Amino acid sequence: xxQVLGLTKVFHDxxxxxxxxxxxxxxxxxxxxxxxxxxxGAGKTTTLRMLATVLKPTSGTASVAGHDIISAPDQVRRQIxxxxxxxxxxxxxxxxxxxxxxxxxxxxxxPEARRKAGLLLGRFGLDEVAGxxxxxxxxxxxxxxxxxxxxxxxPPVLILDEPTAGLDVLGAREVxxxxxxxxxxxxxxxxxxxxxxxxxxxCDEVSIIHxxxxxxxxxxxxxxxxxxxxxxAFAALVGPENxxxxxxxxxxxxxxxxxxxxxxxxxxxxxx
Amino acid sequence: MHRSLTVARKELLDTVRDSRTLLLTFVLxxxxxxxxxxxxxxxxxxxxxxxxxxxxxxxxxGSEQAPALAPVxxxxxxxxxxxxxxxxxxxxDRLVDAVLVVPERHEAAILSGAPSTITVYYxxxxxxxxxxxxxxxxxxxRYREHLLRDQLDRLGGDGRLVDAARIEVQNVxxxxxxxxxxxxxxxPYLLVILIASAxxxxxxxxxxGEKERSTLETxxxxxxxxxxxxxxxxxxxxxxxxxxxxxxxLGLTLTIAIxxxxxxxxxxxxxxxxxxxxxxxxxxxxxxxLLSALLLAFGCFARSTREGQxxxxxxxxxxxxxxxxxxxxxxxxxxxxFLIPILGTTQAQRQILAGAHVxxxxxxxxxSTLLVAGMGLLIAQRLFASERVMFRQ
Numbered sequence: 084x085x086q087v088l089g090l091t092k093v094f095h096d097x098x099x100x101x102x103x104x105x106x107x108x109x110x111x112x113x114x115x116x117x118x119x120x121x122x123x124g125a126g127k128t129t130t131l132r133m134l135a136t137v138l139k140p141t142s143g144t145a146s147v148a149g150h151d152i153i154s155a156p157d158q159v160r161r162q163i164x165x166x167x168x169x170x171x172x173x174x175x176x177x178x179x180x181x182x183x184x185x186x187x188x189x190x191x192x193x194p195e196a197r198r199k200a201g202l203l204l205g206r207f208g209l210d211e212v213a214g215x216x217x218x219x220x221x222x223x224x225x226x227x228x229x230x231x232x233x234x235x236x237x238p239p240v241l242i243l244d245e246p247t248a249g250l251d252v253l254g255a256r257e258v259x260x261x262x263x264x265x266x267x268x269x270x271x272x273x274x275x276x277x278x279x280x281x282x283x284x285x286c287d288e289v290s291i292i293h294x295x296x297x298x299x300x301x302x303x304x305x306x307x308x309x310x311x312x313x314x315x316a317f318a319a320l321v322g323p324e325n326x327x328x329x330x331x332x333x334x335x336x337x338x339x340x341x342x343x344x345x346x347x348x349x350x351x352x353x354x355x
Numbered sequence: 356m357h358r359s360l361t362v363a364r365k366e367l368l369d370t371v372r373d374s375r376t377l378l379l380t381f382v383l384x385x386x387x388x389x390x391x392x393x394x395x396x397x398x399x400x401x402x403x404x405x406x407x408x409x410x411x412x413x414x415x416x417g418s419e420q421a422p423a424l425a426p427v428x429x430x431x432x433x434x435x436x437x438x439x440x441x442x443x444x445x446x447x448d449r450l451v452d453a454v455l456v457v458p459e460r461h462e463a464a465i466l467s468g469a470p471s472t473i474t475v476y477y478x479x480x481x482x483x484x485x486x487x488x489x490x491x492x493x494x495x496x497r498y499r500e501h502l503l504r505d506q507l508d509r510l511g512g513d514g515r516l517v518d519a520a521r522i523e524v525q526n527v528x529x530x531x532x533x534x535x536x537x538x539x540x541x542x543p544y545l546l547v548i549l550i551a552s553a554x555x556x557x558x559x560x561x562x563x564g565e566k567e568r569s570t571l572e573t574x575x576x577x578x579x580x581x582x583x584x585x586x587x588x589x590x591x592x593x594x595x596x597x598x599x600x601x602x603x604x605l606g607l608t609l610t611i612a613i614x615x616x617x618x619x620x621x622x623x624x625x626x627x628x629x630x631x632x633x634x635x636x637x638x639x640x641x642x643x644x645l646l647s648a649l650l651l652a653f654g655c656f657a658r659s660t661r662e663g664q665x666x667x668x669x670x671x672x673x674x675x676x677x678x679x680x681x682x683x684x685x686x687x688x689x690x691x692x693f694l695i696p697i698l699g700t701t702q703a704q705r706q707i708l709a710g711a712h713v714x715x716x717x718x719x720x721x722x723s724t725l726l727v728a729g730m731g732l733l734i735a736q737r738l739f740a741s742e743r744v745m746f747r748q
Contacts, residue, residue: 132572135576136576137572137575137576138742138746139742157578157580160576160577160578161578163576165576167572168569169569169571169572169573170569170570170572170573170576171568171569171570171573172570172573173365173369173570174568175368175369175372175373176365176368176369180365180368184361184365185573185577187358187361188358188361188362188574188577188578188579189577189578190358190578232573236578
């Protein structure tokens with residue numbers, strides 16, 4: 084469903100350039116939750132934006148649901164539901180109107196969009212607020228509407244950038260439940276987070292990203308092996324005492340194996 | 356196209372739910388013409404009444420050099436001859452409204468055939484002083500005739516010859532036509548400002564505003580292409596701008612139907628044929644398209660609503676200058692003029708309101724305006740597709 088091959092993004096301004104994402108490699112299948120775990124500024128959002136075709140990669144490529152993000156971005160967007168901190172909703176539209184709108188943008192005709200909107204409103208417990216303007220909803224309800232929006236076109240791939248940011252405990256649990264549901268429906272869910280417990284609880288596979296590079300990949304339990312838990316493993320990889328090894332993440336055997344595969348994949352990635 | 360229409364419908368729904376936009380698009384245009392025209396009428400009436408009742412004060416320096424002059428000046432209604440000789444500085448001090456300065460040996464020089472000039476001093480910035488100047492010039496004409504008549508009689512000729520050749524001026528335009536001509540100078544300018552204001556609000560809100568509210572990425576990740584999204588926003592901006600123009604025109608039509616409002620501009624009712632209203636309505640569309648496209652481009656470029664509004668305000672100033680040019684200056688309506696966007700359409704509207712048949716020129720103005728609108732849309736498209744522009748901090 085998702086194949087990322089050496090994706091790189093370099094931002095330029097008049098004074099300098101920033102390598103936000105550097106040769107990232109990972110895969111995801113249907114029925115899986117893939118986590119991208121990293122600190123703020125690690126390159127998670129940029130990676131997800133490239134996969135959602137909002138940004139163009141500087142080099143490397145990726146395919147989502149069989150479509151190349153560079154040559155077929157329109158097709159990619161028809162196969163994904165994307166949610167991030169920058170995908171807010173329209174305050175003056177009602178929850179129902181938002182879903183119908185995005186359903187129509189996804190290519191559904193008006194009756195079908197309304198039908199699907201109704202189903203999603205029910206599924207996400209939004210029936211009572213369906214006619215309320217988004218601007219008057221709580222943060223938690225807005226996030227549910229946003230998740231429903233991401234699912235309106237029934238996409239096989241969900242790309243979620245820190246979906247629980249700003250939510251309280253119950254709100255975060257609710258989102259977590261919905262992510263698991265989506266996975267169980269056979270979708271591929273790509274989730275970025277900086278919360279260890281979230282990655283441990285929700286993800287089948289985790290890629291640890293730091294300064295734009297993947298340092299380690301694997302199931303959370305495997306990454307945590309030898310460290311106690313995922314947080315310790317993460318700290319071991321990206322902590323300041325490991326500055327010299329952080330570029331290749333070679334502190335653990337898994338990290339070394341991941342680093343080798345990343346290097347090999349980067350070498351094979353097409354240059355732009 | 357289907358997605359573009361979906362975007363446009365949503366933007367328009369958003370617009371009508373925003374009370375500020377409703378005010379700008381519907382209420383203000385409808386009210387602007389009546390308020391403007393009635394205010395001009397009231398102020399004009401008040402000024403005329405004030406001027407009519409005000410007594411003008413004039414001083415003559417060297418009146419003994421032109422003994423026949425003072426009686427002529429004294430005949431002017433509501434003009435008082437100040438007995439003290441005050442120089443031009445007295446005008447600035449508001450002691451008098453005008454000063455006549457007669458040179459030494461004035462009448463003697465004239466009678467001997469030598470030139471001699473009486474100077475009228477006045478203040479162009481003061482309405483009463485300007486009126487005094489006008490009346491003094493007329494009086495000086497009568498004074499000159501008086502001197503000529505006397506000289507002719509003295510030389511044995513017939514002084515009545517001076518009165519023989521008379522000039523009479525007749526205006527063939529009816530009062531209604533005069534009113535339409537004057538209204539034609541005002542209407543196109545106001546229409547352009549109305550359309551630009553409404554267009555800028557929607558254009559900036561649907562582009563820079565979306566960046567600020569973080570809703571831009573939400574639509575960029577939808578299945579709609581960037582071109583479809585942008586065209587939808589253009590359609591919504593165009594509809595809003597056209598609606599503002601139409602409301603303005605409706606306000607104008609209703610206002611000039613009120614007889615008392617027409618007195619602001621004419622001595623009789625202002626006649627606007629129905630066909631001219633239809634043509635004016637039709638000509639709103641290319642202007643709305645042009646301004647929508649260009650303002651959309653500004654909105655795409657801006658990082659925030661505030662920045663977008665700043666760009667838009669400078670642009671609207673430029674547009675206003677072009678519109679004012681067609682109002683204040685007697686531009687010769689050549690082909691070249693009709694090719695200039697805004698200037699061409701406002702000139703065409705002015706000609707239509709004056710009753711001229713300018714079908715070819717109208718077509719020229721519309722075509723050139725639509726071409727520039729197309730270019731503006733291309734620029735907006737480039738900017739909207741540019742990652743560097745759309746995601747600038």
